[in-house]
Amino acid sequence: MIARLLLSLSLSVLVVLPIRAETPTLRVAVLKFGTVNWELDTIQHHRLDAAGGISLQVQGMAGGSAAKVAFQGGETDVIVSDWLWVARQRAAGKDYVFIPYSKAVGGVLVGKDSPAQSLADLKGSKIGIAGGPLDKSWLILRAYAAQSANFDLAGQTEQVYGAPPLIFKSALSGDVDAAINFWHFMAKMEASGLRKLVDIADAAKALGLDPETPLLGYVVKGEMLRDNADAIKGFAAASRAAKTILATDDAEWDRLRPRMNARTDAQFDALKAGFRAGIPADQPIDEAAADKMLKLMVRLGGEKLLGQATELPEGTFYSSGN
Structure with a gap:
């Protein structure tokens, strides 16, 4: 009798205990x-x-x-x-x-001794680009160059496309005259002595876009x-x-x-x-x-x-x- 009573009480407790949902x-x-x-x-x-x-x-x-x-x-x-x-x-x-x-967006960097002061100054230069021809930063820069200086950035430069680490190394070694890279590689490139020529956020703002x-x-x-x-x-x-x-x-x-x-x-x-x-x-x-x-x-x-x-x-x- 006592055993049956204890079992009944235990079942009652089990019934009222809340079921804890599993964390997704x-x-x-x-x-x-x-x-x-x-x-x-x-x-x-x-x-x-x-x-x-x-x-x-x-x-x-x-x-x-x-x-x-x-x-x-x-x-x-x-x-x-x-x-x-x-x-x-x-x-x-x-x-x-x-x-x-x-x-966060990247930008265009050149060597600290580069004479370039604007995108138009890159005429005839070799530009390293992280990504491909449809990289969004590259497209924005092309539009900005055309608007600000009537300069065909794609037609009057040589482009070299590659992964961000490759463009990073090419810029530091001087294998390219300028480099367009993602923001974190750009930060390390600046810290290593390269100079920012154009910030993508500034180019976007000049085109009437919201950098925010x-x-x-x-x-x-x-x-x-x-x-x-x-x-x-x-x-x-x-x-x-x-x-x-x-x-x-x-x-x-x-x-x-x-x-x-x-x-x-x-x-x-x-x-x-x-x-x-x-x-x-x-x-x-x-x-x-x-x-x-x-x-x-x-x-x-x-x-x-x-x-x-x-x-x-x-x-x-x-x-x-x-």
Whole structure:
């Protein structure tokens, strides 16, 4: 009798115990040595993902194309890309959404003894470009050169395309007369003695574009946004919290330094300053400004760059009200 009573009481307790929901895991595929790892490391180190109700799983990828293949194939939940790529995918019928990460852009650098003072002074020069002929920074610079100096930057220079580390080395060795590179390589190049000739942000502003528009961001699928809205909201909040730490806490950068591949104090300081300068404002993206940028890219890069996108597709940018 006593045994049956104890069993009955135990079952009663089991019935009323709450069932704990499993914490959702977000798989984020990024370049193994990309600067986004500094933010993701900060999120995990300070357990900002747990505070947002998620568990972050970072997957290192060899290249951006591999990350996109994994994302499109459902092998990962989040990747990093630019919003123009997201706009192209949305125009093609794919429900992808962009969460802002960085507004940092690169620039054109020349040797400290170079006589060049403007893009027009590069006539007949060899320019190293990180990426290919449709690299967005290159397109903006071409438009800027044409507008500001009536100079055909592509037609009157020799272009050498390559991966960012190759362009970095070519610029330092003098194998190219000028180099266009991503912001973090540009920061290290300046710290190594090269001189900035033109900043992409300044060229964009001269073309009537808004340099505050974040170009890079996290990409998620609309399906996940609908089915796991709280998880995406938690991830966006964790990203913003990490940015706040990185914007204000020098000690956090000292902790991250082993990951940053900074060979000198000057490179370390330049990378820290460049990252901080690239942190976008905590406010909705100006969609009119983004649409203006997209239309310029359509004019410069055409269908090869943006596919069927001719204007900013509705729903490209994430907001907590999505």
